[in-house]
Amino acid sequence: MTxxxxxxxxxxxxxxxxxxxxxxxxxKGQYALYILLALLIVATITRGSIFWGRTNLxxxxxxxxxxxxxxxxxxxxxxxxxxxISVGSALGLAAVVAAGLFGGPSVLLGLxxxxxxxxxxxxxxxxxxxxxxxxxxxxxxxxxxxxxxxxYAYGNGIPINPEAADSYASFGQSTLLGIPVLALIWLxxxxxxxxxxxxxxxxxxxxxxxxxxxxxxxxxxxxxxxLWSVYxxxxxxxxxxxxxxxxxxxxxxxxxxxxxxxxxxxxVVIGGARLSGGYGKVFGAVVGTIIFAVIxxxxxxxxxxxxxxxxxRGALILVAVTLATxxxxxxxxxxxxxxxxx
Amino acid sequence: MAxxxxxxKKHYPGVKALDGVDLEGYAxxxxxxxxANGAGKSTFAKLLAGVETLTDxxxxxxxxxxxxxxxxxxERAGVLMMHQEPLIIDDFTVGENVWLYKLREGRDIRPWARxxxxxxxxTREVLQGVGLGHLSTRQLARGLGPGQRQxxxxxxxxxxxxxxxxxxxxxxxxxxxxxxxxxxxVEREKNEGTSIIFVSHRLNEVFAMCDRIAxxxxxxxxxxxxxxxxxxxxxxxxxxxxxLKALARPDPVHAAPDQVPALSVRDLxxxxxxxxxxxxxxxxxxxxxxxxxxxxxxxxRTITGQRPAAGGSIKLHGREVSLPxxxxxxxxxxAYLTEDRRLEGFVKDFDNGENMSLVALPTMxxxxxxxxxxxxxxxxxxxxxxxxxxxxxxxxxxLSGGNQQKVVVAKWLETDPEFVVLDEPxxxxxxxxxxxxxxxIHGVAARGKGxxxxxxxxxxxxSLCHRILVMRNGEIVAEFDPEHATTDDLVRTALTxxx
Numbered sequence: 001m002t003x004x005x006x007x008x009x010x011x012x013x014x015x016x017x018x019x020x021x022x023x024x025x026x027x028k029g030q031y032a033l034y035i036l037l038a039l040l041i042v043a044t045i046t047r048g049s050i051f052w053g054r055t056n057l058x059x060x061x062x063x064x065x066x067x068x069x070x071x072x073x074x075x076x077x078x079x080x081x082x083x084x085i086s087v088g089s090a091l092g093l094a095a096v097v098a099a100g101l102f103g104g105p106s107v108l109l110g111l112x113x114x115x116x117x118x119x120x121x122x123x124x125x126x127x128x129x130x131x132x133x134x135x136x137x138x139x140x141x142x143x144x145x146x147x148x149x150x151x152y153a154y155g156n157g158i159p160i161n162p163e164a165a166d167s168y169a170s171f172g173q174s175t176l177l178g179i180p181v182l183a184l185i186w187l188x189x190x191x192x193x194x195x196x197x198x199x200x201x202x203x204x205x206x207x208x209x210x211x212x213x214x215x216x217x218x219x220x221x222x223x224x225x226x227l228w229s230v231y232x233x234x235x236x237x238x239x240x241x242x243x244x245x246x247x248x249x250x251x252x253x254x255x256x257x258x259x260x261x262x263x264x265x266x267x268v269v270i271g272g273a274r275l276s277g278g279y280g281k282v283f284g285a286v287v288g289t290i291i292f293a294v295i296x297x298x299x300x301x302x303x304x305x306x307x308x309x310x311x312x313r314g315a316l317i318l319v320a321v322t323l324a325t326x327x328x329x330x331x332x333x334x335x336x337x338x339x340x341x342x
Numbered sequence: 343m344a345x346x347x348x349x350x351k352k353h354y355p356g357v358k359a360l361d362g363v364d365l366e367g368y369a370x371x372x373x374x375x376x377x378a379n380g381a382g383k384s385t386f387a388k389l390l391a392g393v394e395t396l397t398d399x400x401x402x403x404x405x406x407x408x409x410x411x412x413x414x415x416x417e418r419a420g421v422l423m424m425h426q427e428p429l430i431i432d433d434f435t436v437g438e439n440v441w442l443y444k445l446r447e448g449r450d451i452r453p454w455a456r457x458x459x460x461x462x463x464x465t466r467e468v469l470q471g472v473g474l475g476h477l478s479t480r481q482l483a484r485g486l487g488p489g490q491r492q493x494x495x496x497x498x499x500x501x502x503x504x505x506x507x508x509x510x511x512x513x514x515x516x517x518x519x520x521x522x523x524x525x526x527x528v529e530r531e532k533n534e535g536t537s538i539i540f541v542s543h544r545l546n547e548v549f550a551m552c553d554r555i556a557x558x559x560x561x562x563x564x565x566x567x568x569x570x571x572x573x574x575x576x577x578x579x580x581x582x583x584x585x586l587k588a589l590a591r592p593d594p595v596h597a598a599p600d601q602v603p604a605l606s607v608r609d610l611x612x613x614x615x616x617x618x619x620x621x622x623x624x625x626x627x628x629x630x631x632x633x634x635x636x637x638x639x640x641x642x643r644t645i646t647g648q649r650p651a652a653g654g655s656i657k658l659h660g661r662e663v664s665l666p667x668x669x670x671x672x673x674x675x676x677a678y679l680t681e682d683r684r685l686e687g688f689v690k691d692f693d694n695g696e697n698m699s700l701v702a703l704p705t706m707x708x709x710x711x712x713x714x715x716x717x718x719x720x721x722x723x724x725x726x727x728x729x730x731x732x733x734x735x736x737x738x739x740x741l742s743g744g745n746q747q748k749v750v751v752a753k754w755l756e757t758d759p760e761f762v763v764l765d766e767p768x769x770x771x772x773x774x775x776x777x778x779x780x781x782x783i784h785g786v787a788a789r790g791k792g793x794x795x796x797x798x799x800x801x802x803x804x805s806l807c808h809r810i811l812v813m814r815n816g817e818i819v820a821e822f823d824p825e826h827a828t829t830d831d832l833v834r835t836a837l838t839x840x841x
Contacts, residue, residue: 208689
């Protein structure tokens with residue numbers, strides 16, 4: 001019995017809203033986009049000519065593409081209500097092993113190895129979470145330490161240069177229509193993940209599990225298998241990220257991907273995803289990625305010390321998350337979603 | 343006079359939940375508030391308790407200096423609200439839950455305040471008063487059943503000071519056995535001069551408890567009746583604005599002698615079910631009646647894969663099936679309409695369309711890719727077929743209970759199941775939506791599917807089913823033909839103790 005905003009039985013009323021209002025309501029929710037816009041304006045005013053310069057934009061895109069695929073991995077895990085804090089270490093391990101295994105003779109073999117390492121780590125994480133019922137946080141915390149330890153052990157802390165370092169370097173610098181290939185790979189992955197999430201049965205299941213795992217289970221959705229597949233896919237994306245790292249720097253350093261997990265989680269949240277699962281969009285995650293890359297880039301252009309840069313980034317997370325709650329509160333006031341007490 | 347509400351209005355965007363209601367409550371008297379889903383009865387209760395704020399109008403509580411505006415003021419004025427979903431902290435003991443409101447602001451939470459002894463004789467006495475005398479005050483509340491949780495939250499009435507007590511659909515999750523405890527509690531409160539408000543659409547309970555009955559319809563007060571001078575038919579007519587057509591009993595099914603049952607269960611164990619055997623023929627609606635803990639839900643959950651069976655066999659159309667999980671059951675064409683709609687029924691971040699296609703989605707997809715156009719067309723058809731309020735894009739969580747239930751029913755029937763199990767299909771649903779759901783159930787049976795309806799409402803089963811099985815202590819103890827059985831027969835059989 002309730003005070004629900006029960007709309008009079010107008011069926012298909014969603015079609016009554018014109019396209020114009022649909023766009024404006026969509027725009028109202030995109031606070032991440034406004035942060036980005038503000039950043040771009042600041043960049044234009046302060047260091048406009050350098051920022052929009054070709055070299056800087058290319059750099060920016062290359063930087064984004066590595067963290068970008070990791071953010072996508074984080075997004076699908078967060079959608080299920082989980083969290084993966086091992087992404088940074090896993091990326092590092094994928095990078096050094098791909099660089100060092102068999103001496104790193106070819107770029108393509110490197111890709112296979114990196115995907116293998118990433119997929120394996122994801123499969124272990126996912127198996128423990130899905131079939132053993134462990135907390136994602138603690139599982140991936142263990143994996144974070146484990147993988148990072150292996151990274152150091154593998155190279156004894158010394159950067160590993162693959163035999164094919166030159167091919168990696170030239171591949172990393174190659175462009176298509178003026179856009180770095182690495183960035184195109186990232187965007188292709190974003191498109192792929194968006195397709196999987198929005199258009200497939202699997203994607204619908206991911207959202208259902210994240211929103212209400214009991215209802216999903218009760219509806220016959222294979223919860224465990226779906227969860228496992230999410231972690232494996234996330235692992236593959238992270239592995240790909242490791243390979244991109246190698247392509248960009250032509251060397252597997254032991255600090256590769258260090259603290260990347262924090263940035264990835266923050267980007268996902270700034271992009272509007274809910275950490276408890278069930279809500280989040282690929283577009284938001286991409287915007288979140290860009291925001292982080294732009295802010296790092298801008299701070300270096302402004303000659304802000306590296307120590308202060310971290311403080312700025314932290315402050316940005318707080319501001320963005322606060323903005324997000326302001327948004328929700330306002331929405332509640334105008335459109336009270338009463339829990340329907342039957 | 344305990345409270346006066348004058349011209350109370352509560353508007354949400356696009357909806358007038360309450361539109362000018364005048365109502366008074368008297369000390370030592372029980373006021374029942376009846377209405378269909380969406381009539382505004384819960385809204386009124388929430389306004390009185392200060393959980394929601396008024397759009398217009400005034401609510402005055404006698405002895406409180408000014409009209410109440412929020413929950414804190416309502417509490418100070420002495421309003422005690424008992425929610426439909428009991429407020430229980432799982433990790434607290436039973437005793438600590440009794441005294442939970444002592445943790446509210448005020449003198450009780452000063453650091454040096456003496457802690458309440460949550461295991462005292464008084465606590466046990468309080469529990470005794472609501473029929474929970476057999477529980478230990480030291481056990482965690484986590485393990486309690488829904489009925490016990492509700493009674494535990496009601497026990498707080500004995501340890502808090504209040505002038506007004508609101509029972510908002512409080513009996514929805516309790517079964518008939520707890521109702522007598524609630525009646526006794528209400529009687530005690532009445533003698534102490536509390537004004538009680540009972541919000542419900544279970545008319546038999548309203549008549550058993552109330553002195554006056556206020557009927558709401560579409561946010562306005564239709565009439566306040568004296569319970570002694572009216573009858574359920576009149577109240578029903580006022581609630582829905584027209585006389586309700588009595589539901590015709592389904593046509594009897596004549597099973598051919600060599601017919602293979604749609605579902606055949608032999609010696610089933612699992613949960614509190616202890617050696618259960620029964621058959622359901624195609625096109626037959628079988629009712630399963632029993633008290634809470636009799637094993638009726640265990641049977642329902644075991645034959646639908648929601649919980650693994652501990653022994654016994656389940657045959658679907660003569661073929662033995664193994665149902666280790668719901669996925670397997672869905673694959674076999676067994677649907678399970680859950681008792682707990684909000685927890686298991688629908689996904690809260692999904693709109694009506696996504697919820698309706700949740701189970702049947704693979705059939706609307708090619709190689710795992712959803713055929714968006716086909717899905718959209720189909721859910722649009724379903725929305726109008728089941729007369730769900732709101733469009734395909736409305737969040738299911740924002741609908742009333744009856745409409746939510748229609749969405750969940752549609753979700754399951756869309757898979758065209760071979761066998762349907764409905765656990766409390768009309769729990770917390772008003773008369774109008776109820777008959778809607780009954781018609782849907784009859785329709786499924788007419789298509790030759792087997793149906794098992796689990797319910798704690800004897801009347802519901804008597805009017806809906808071809809055959810009724812009664813469970814007690816995990817076993818089926820009797821079978822009734824609804825043509826010749828009465829509510830009394832069912833309740834008596836379910837209650838009787840052996841020996």
